[in-house]
Amino acid sequence: MPTADAAVNAASAALPAKPASPAPASxxxxxxxxLAVGLGLLALLLAAxxxxxxxxxxxxxxxxxxxxxxxxxxxxxxxxVRERMPRTVLALAAGVALGVxxxxxxxxxxxxxxxxxxxxxxxxxxxxxxxxLAFFGISSLGQYVWLALLxxxxxxxxxxxxxxxxRGGSTPIKLALAGAAATAAFSSLIxxxxxPRIDVMNTFRFWMVxxxxxxxxxxxxxxxxxxxxxxxxxLAVTPALNALALGDEVAKGLGVRIGWLRLxxxxxxxxxxxxxxxxAGPIGFVGLMVPHAVxxxxxxxxxxxxxxxxxxxxxxxxxxxxxxxxxxxxxELEVGIVTVIIGAPVFIAIVRRYRVRxx
Amino acid sequence: xxxxxxxxxxxRRRRWRRRLLVTGILVALALVxxxxxLMLGNTIYPAQDVFRVIMGEKVTGASFAVGTLRLPRMxxxxxxxxxxxxxxxxxxxxxxxPLASPDIIGIxxxxxxxxxxxxxxxxxxxxxxSAISxxxxxxVAALIxxxxxxxxxxxxxxxxxxxxxxxxxxxxxxxxxxxxxxxDIPAAYRWLTGSLNAMRMDEMGSLxxxxxxxxxLALVxxxxxxxxxxxxETAHALGARVERTRILLILCAVGLVAFATATTGPIxxxxxxxxxxxxxxxxxxxxxILQAALVGAALVxxxxxxxxxxxxxxxxxxxxxxxxxxxxxLVLLIRLNRKGSSL
Numbered sequence: 001m002p003t004a005d006a007a008v009n010a011a012s013a014a015l016p017a018k019p020a021s022p023a024p025a026s027x028x029x030x031x032x033x034x035l036a037v038g039l040g041l042l043a044l045l046l047a048a049x050x051x052x053x054x055x056x057x058x059x060x061x062x063x064x065x066x067x068x069x070x071x072x073x074x075x076x077x078x079x080x081v082r083e084r085m086p087r088t089v090l091a092l093a094a095g096v097a098l099g100v101x102x103x104x105x106x107x108x109x110x111x112x113x114x115x116x117x118x119x120x121x122x123x124x125x126x127x128x129x130x131x132x133l134a135f136f137g138i139s140s141l142g143q144y145v146w147l148a149l150l151x152x153x154x155x156x157x158x159x160x161x162x163x164x165x166x167r168g169g170s171t172p173i174k175l176a177l178a179g180a181a182a183t184a185a186f187s188s189l190i191x192x193x194x195x196p197r198i199d200v201m202n203t204f205r206f207w208m209v210x211x212x213x214x215x216x217x218x219x220x221x222x223x224x225x226x227x228x229x230x231x232x233x234x235l236a237v238t239p240a241l242n243a244l245a246l247g248d249e250v251a252k253g254l255g256v257r258i259g260w261l262r263l264x265x266x267x268x269x270x271x272x273x274x275x276x277x278x279x280a281g282p283i284g285f286v287g288l289m290v291p292h293a294v295x296x297x298x299x300x301x302x303x304x305x306x307x308x309x310x311x312x313x314x315x316x317x318x319x320x321x322x323x324x325x326x327x328x329x330x331x332e333l334e335v336g337i338v339t340v341i342i343g344a345p346v347f348i349a350i351v352r353r354y355r356v357r358x359x
Numbered sequence: 360x361x362x363x364x365x366x367x368x369x370x371r372r373r374r375w376r377r378r379l380l381v382t383g384i385l386v387a388l389a390l391v392x393x394x395x396x397l398m399l400g401n402t403i404y405p406a407q408d409v410f411r412v413i414m415g416e417k418v419t420g421a422s423f424a425v426g427t428l429r430l431p432r433m434x435x436x437x438x439x440x441x442x443x444x445x446x447x448x449x450x451x452x453x454x455x456x457p458l459a460s461p462d463i464i465g466i467x468x469x470x471x472x473x474x475x476x477x478x479x480x481x482x483x484x485x486x487x488x489s490a491i492s493x494x495x496x497x498x499v500a501a502l503i504x505x506x507x508x509x510x511x512x513x514x515x516x517x518x519x520x521x522x523x524x525x526x527x528x529x530x531x532x533x534x535x536x537x538x539x540x541x542x543d544i545p546a547a548y549r550w551l552t553g554s555l556n557a558m559r560m561d562e563m564g565s566l567x568x569x570x571x572x573x574x575x576l577a578l579v580x581x582x583x584x585x586x587x588x589x590x591x592e593t594a595h596a597l598g599a600r601v602e603r604t605r606i607l608l609i610l611c612a613v614g615l616v617a618f619a620t621a622t623t624g625p626i627x628x629x630x631x632x633x634x635x636x637x638x639x640x641x642x643x644x645x646x647x648i649l650q651a652a653l654v655g656a657a658l659v660x661x662x663x664x665x666x667x668x669x670x671x672x673x674x675x676x677x678x679x680x681x682x683x684x685x686x687x688x689l690v691l692l693i694r695l696n697r698k699g700s701s702l
Contacts, residue, residue: 165693173515174692176522181688184627188681191552196672337530344527351519
């Protein structure tokens with residue numbers, strides 16, 4: 001019933017497709033964005049500090065500051081903080097990358113459910129990494145980063161193509177199902193590769209869940225250029241994505257070269273999530289949740305969505321990592337599990353908000 | 360007029376004959392595959408040895424290999440195949456969507472998550488695991504149904520809800536696998552992909568009882584499904600009690616899935632594949648739960664034979680069905696129209 005749905009939708013905030021309300025809203029929208037950036041930065045600082053301080057050993061904040069800015073010799077607590085630093089940096093970087101990646105993918109596919117996890121991109125990257133481990137004796141990150149990227153890219157193209165073929169083009173339902181099918185098939189292939197190789201299986205089962213616990217400076221250095229390139233490319237195309245949101249014809253009329261734009265944005269999105277997956281394993285739902293939440297604050301402007309997705313993606317992932325360390329003390333719950341536990345209900349909420357016609 | 364009637368009658372008779380033929384062939388196929396599963400292995404035993412073991416005679420060597428190792432495996436394959444196939448067809452018919460099978464909408468994952476939690480965390484086994492797994496399956500089904508309930512296009516929404524809930528359940532399974540000790544992992548992999556390895560005769564009891572009760576019940580309800588398949592409004596007009604039938608069938612199908620999952624793990628895509636294959640074989644228009652159940656049994660048996668003997672390594676059955684089923688899902692998706700409801 002359209003009326004019932006309208007009531008439900010009115011209760012929640014405006015849909016992204018709806019234009020922002022006229023004149024006075026533009027002022028308040030600017031204020032809201034400033035507020036969002038300010039709150040986001042504050043949250044980021046808190047999350048990063050918590051990520052350094054919380055763990056099997058609690059470190060008071062004063063020691064955290066001393067560990068960051070002081071000099072040797074370090075006390076035991078300060079050493080613990082310095083040990084945690086790569087992990088915090090990876091969580092922040094992965095959050096930025098996944099948030100932007102999700103925003104780009106949702107904009108390119110004009111599909112509210114596009115997300116590296118839903119699209120099966122993570123599993124595709126995983127499959128290629130496992131194949132590398134199993135067949136080519138690849139062991140260093142520098143080598144399998146490229147495999148992960150290749151896997152991510154091929155899977156993204158494949159899943160999107162499958163969902164776009166046939167009558168009616170790509171719809172959220174078809175995209176989600178194509179992603180689920182690809183995930184199921186790739187998981188089976190991964191099992192087939194892993195089961196005969198118990199040693200590979202053992203390293204892999206930790207990678208497969210998605211965690212930032214094993215972070216090291218070297219691995220961060222390997223993916224840093226990729227992340228930088230992906231971010232630069234992604235943020236560069238966001239103005240044109242605004243035109244794309246108006247529809248292909250309008251965008252063409254505005255002088256946007258649609259094919260190139262799509263390719264560039266998708267390449268940036270895949271580069272970001274592929275690089276993260278190579279280091280941290282598949283971390284689902286961050287790219288899905290963050291752009292949706294951010295859109296409520298900023299309205300439909302893709303530039304703001306991408307930038308705030310970066311900010312809040314980092315906040316979310318770092319917080320999820322801290323939560324994982326708190327709830328399962330003295331062990332930890334991998335961040336990939338925490339994000340799914342938070343993200344699946346959000347996914348359901350998103351599905352409930354949209355009418356099926358829009359899906 | 361009498362000509363038209365004669366043609367109609369003839370058509371009905373032809374369809375009925377085809378149905379009977381297909382059912383017969385499927386039974387025969389399942390029997391052949393089951394016999395192959397009993398005969399083949401490290402040592403190949405001739406059919407008469409296998410037969411004597413089943414009849415309860417002592418045959419040196421064969422008694423252990425066939426009676427203790429292969430027979431439970433075969434029985435598990437047949438029962439799980441029947442259960443998954445029937446449940447899948449029931450869901451697909453009920454929701455009028457070939458994609459709405461329990462393995463795609465997350466019910467298998469729910470059962471699996473419950474079972475793996477019971478086994479790895481609480482060290483439970485046997486009937487208790489089955490019972491909790493059944494409850495979890497029902498809870499997941501109810502959750503998805505409630506979340507998707509009462510809105511237009513409920514079937515498409517239901518699938519998306521299922522994918523979301525399924526992702527949540529899979530996260531639980533992965534977490535449990537991480538917590539499990541190293542030597543438990545190959546066994547625990549069953550709960551990700553489904554496997555028939557290390558089945559024991561005493562584990563078959565609950566599944567056998569469940570299939571014996573729930574499968575005939577589903578078949579009886581299938582007659583009411585005939586009306587439901589025409590659409591809710593039409594079914595109402597024809598006097599079928601849609602909601603009651605639907606809930607009974609959900610219970611029935613979820614029960615079948617849950618008992619089978621508690622025994623063998625979520626064998627990928629069997630529920631999803633069986634219904635469409637059966638309807639292709641039988642011809643369109645009629646519920647085909649019996650045929651789908653038989654297709655399911657044949658699929659699991661064949662996939663297990665492939666997994667055991669076609670490659671250097673022995674793969675669990677779920678790996679094979681997962682690889683076989685995914686391309687079909689993709690084909691189905693490509694042919695799906697915009698509404699996401701019918702083909």
